[in-house]
Amino acid sequence: MELLERTFIAGRFFVCVVWGLFLFFGSFCLTVRAESETYPIIYHVCHHAANDYIALQEDTTIYEVAPGDCLWTIAESLWGDGSRYVELVNANLEIMEDSELIYPGTLLQIRRTGYIKKDRNNGVMTPEYSFKIPNTWTSVYLQEGEYCANFVLSGDGLCHIACLIQDKEEATAQTVQDWEACGRLIQEYVDAQYPDAVSDLAFEHYRTGSDDLYLYSYVYEADLTECGIEKGAKLNVCVGLKLTENIQAQFVGFAYDYDIHGTVRYIAADFKENTWNKAYDSINSDNMTIAPAYDWELEGMFNPFPWVEGFFDSVFRRLTDTPPKSQGAKDELLHGLHSFKGRE
Amino acid sequence: MSERENSPRIFAVRIVLAVIVGGIIGVLIHIALHPEQVFGYRDYTIQKEQYYVEYSDQFDYWDVVTVEYPVIEGIEKELQEWINTAMYDMAMDRTRFWHLAPSREVAVFQKEHYSIFCSDVDCDIGYHSQYLASVHYAEYYAPGNPVYWTKYTERAMNVDLMTGEVYELSDVFRIDEDFIRLWMQSMNAEYEDTFSEDEETVEILLSWFRKEDEELNWRYEFHPYFYLTEEKNFVIGISLDPLLAGLTGAAPENSTYKVQIVAEKLAPYRTDSKFWEKYERSEMAGEVLPCKNKQSNLWLGGEAGTWNYWKEHS
Numbered sequence: 212m213e214l215l216e217r218t219f220i221a222g223r224f225f226v227c228v229v230w231g232l233f234l235f236f237g238s239f240c241l242t243v244r245a246e247s248e249t250y251p252i253i254y255h256v257c258h259h260a261a262n263d264y265i266a267l268q269e270d271t272t273i274y275e276v277a278p279g280d281c282l283w284t285i286a287e288s289l290w291g292d293g294s295r296y297v298e299l300v301n302a303n304l305e306i307m308e309d310s311e312l313i314y315p316g317t318l319l320q321i322r323r324t325g326y327i328k329k330d331r332n333n334g335v336m337t338p339e340y341s342f343k344i345p346n347t348w349t350s351v352y353l354q355e356g357e358y359c360a361n362f363v364l365s366g367d368g369l370c371h372i373a374c375l376i377q378d379k380e381e382a383t384a385q386t387v388q389d390w391e392a393c394g395r396l397i398q399e400y401v402d403a404q405y406p407d408a409v410s411d412l413a414f415e416h417y418r419t420g421s422d423d424l425y426l427y428s429y430v431y432e433a434d435l436t437e438c439g440i441e442k443g444a445k446l447n448v449c450v451g452l453k454l455t456e457n458i459q460a461q462f463v464g465f466a467y468d469y470d471i472h473g474t475v476r477y478i479a480a481d482f483k484e485n486t487w488n489k490a491y492d493s494i495n496s497d498n499m500t501i502a503p504a505y506d507w508e509l510e511g512m513f514n515p516f517p518w519v520e521g522f523f524d525s526v527f528r529r530l531t532d533t534p535p536k537s538q539g540a541k542d543e544l545l546h547g548l549h550s551f552k553g554r555e
Numbered sequence: 556m557s558e559r560e561n562s563p564r565i566f567a568v569r570i571v572l573a574v575i576v577g578g579i580i581g582v583l584i585h586i587a588l589h590p591e592q593v594f595g596y597r598d599y600t601i602q603k604e605q606y607y608v609e610y611s612d613q614f615d616y617w618d619v620v621t622v623e624y625p626v627i628e629g630i631e632k633e634l635q636e637w638i639n640t641a642m643y644d645m646a647m648d649r650t651r652f653w654h655l656a657p658s659r660e661v662a663v664f665q666k667e668h669y670s671i672f673c674s675d676v677d678c679d680i681g682y683h684s685q686y687l688a689s690v691h692y693a694e695y696y697a698p699g700n701p702v703y704w705t706k707y708t709e710r711a712m713n714v715d716l717m718t719g720e721v722y723e724l725s726d727v728f729r730i731d732e733d734f735i736r737l738w739m740q741s742m743n744a745e746y747e748d749t750f751s752e753d754e755e756t757v758e759i760l761l762s763w764f765r766k767e768d769e770e771l772n773w774r775y776e777f778h779p780y781f782y783l784t785e786e787k788n789f790v791i792g793i794s795l796d797p798l799l800a801g802l803t804g805a806a807p808e809n810s811t812y813k814v815q816i817v818a819e820k821l822a823p824y825r826t827d828s829k830f831w832e833k834y835e836r837s838e839m840a841g842e843v844l845p846c847k848n849k850q851s852n853l854w855l856g857g858e859a860g861t862w863n864y865w866k867e868h869s
Contacts, residue, residue: 540755548795549808552746
């Protein structure tokens with residue numbers, strides 16, 4: 212009995228150590244790797260911003276000046292504030308030698324900035340949408356192997372919420388129209404693909420005003436035997452989907468030893484489309500991504516199951532120096548190359 | 556026939572003879588003055604030099620760079636200059652990419668994540684004949700930090716001393732499935748079954764040697780290479796040098812596969828390149844001089860603490 216207890220404690224201790232390592236090295240490595248992807252837009256945390264907020268600044272994108280545009284109206288449509296046209300000028304000094312003149316067809320470099328306020332009105336705010344996030348949470352870019360998400364809210368300990376905020380798709384609206392049917396499809400998918408790894412699947416649906424909030428949560432037990440760990444690690448996973456008039460916001464939360472379900476619900480419930488922005492165009496140019504994406508029967512909804520599985524498998528393999536799961540001859544060749552000892 | 560009738564003919568014959576003799580004398584004089592154009596260069600030297608920088612204070616991060624490169628002297632001046640520049644450029648290839656001449660993306664990466672750049676290149680001229688010089692470079696380099704991103708790579712340059720032409724692997728060998736199979740078999744024989752010899756692996760390696768792997772070419776630069784040994788055998792290899800998107804891993808990482816193959820086995824894959832004529836007529840010539848005052852790299856040299864760190868942490 213004592214031996215059993217010791218083994219159990221040792222197992223728990225090892226898992227904790229591994230998570231600790233992940234937290235310690237993960238934040239460094241993941242931030243570093245942010246530059247290594249080719250997404251046109253990556254959110255950078257700007258530490259030089261004012262003290263009461265941090266800014267999420269996108270990489271530069273291009274705006275083509277249309278007939279009738281002026282700097283003021285462009286700034287207003289981009290940021291909801293025409294007086295910020297000065298930022299446009301400053302970002303395009305090389306193009307606009309005479310600082311007030313632009314012509315149809317001129318390609319302007321633009322940056323848009325979202326803000327996370329640090330006071331009690333904590334939240335993300337862009338011209339199109341806003342939502343609160345818990346105090347002390349911040350934004351990171353997450354990558355582990357081929358698994359990445361370019362806008363992730365991160366709390367203390369291992370708790371992350373990957374955001375996928377896009378224009379509302381007809382397919383998504385149709386899929387969730389019958390939420391009970393969705394629940395059955397997800398349950399069938401889990402029974403077929405993850406009969407042992409996924410448990411405690413639960414579904415919720417709320418309606419607030421004209422917006423709908425859909426949630427489902429589950430516990431995922433990562434199989435770590437290949438990493439030399441007998442006992443699996445249990446992760447709480449929760450997916451929240453908020454549908455507003457023009458936007459669908461999916462929040463994929465995953466955490467170890469933390470009620471991620473409550474936080475996802477808090478964030479998703481607070482997600483609002485900004486009604487003051489009459490010039491709503493599209494937010495898909497934000498290029499928010501959780502990759503790779505896996506097809507499943509629920510069209511228009513992100514499939515979190517293989518992504519969470521692959522992400523954590525990669526994390527544990529890295530931390531325990533376990534070779535990557537063989538994904539084919541090319542991966543084997545690359546892995547062999549990196550560890551090849553034929554050098555002089 | 557009268558003597559008068561014969562005289563123009565005799566005159567013409569004399570003229571022709573004079574031209575022929577003159578030509579022969581001219582050729583002999585030319586050969587005497589420029590024997591290398593026929594017999595190649597025999598008395599040249601290749602002096603190894605080193606680009607050496609230790610904490611230059613010119614960047615926002617530290618730099619420790621020890622790049623060894625060859626300098627040839629004793630061949631035609633213009634060619635000499637061109638060849639020396641080419642050999643230097645190849646030695647500095649990774650240092651330029653990650654340190655001295657960064658792309659916009661690498662510059663951003665430098666600004667945000669570099670604490671140090673270090674590179675340690677050794678060059679070796681294993682074969683040098685009256686017509687050809689075969690230079691092999693081996694490099695450890697670390698963009699950002701040697702604790703996280705130390706890479707090992709190799710590359711090579713084979714240059715025609717008569718024309719300055721640089722021969723790539725695909726110039727001298729027909730790179731097809733059979734060539735790849737021979738290369739894989741040689742690798743497996745030398746390094747205990749490095750590759751499974753199935754068709755998929757052949758196809759992948761072929762696409763690497765042909766630089767046609769579109770799935771990976773945004774993560775790696777493909778550098779197939781070869782160099783000659785003293786016995787005129789061929790070392791054939793391929794390096795996958797990571798671009799910014801391929802910069803992963805913590806422990807020092809190898810980027811190259813290579814193996815020596817005897818010349819006879821490669822005969823069926825020869826192209827009709829001029830290289831072969833020079834190769835056949837080549838015999839060792841010139842002299843390679845070691846680098847004077849060669850400095851060891853503080854971070855990546857043989858005695859550097861980085862290796863102890865990895866011994867303890869691997």
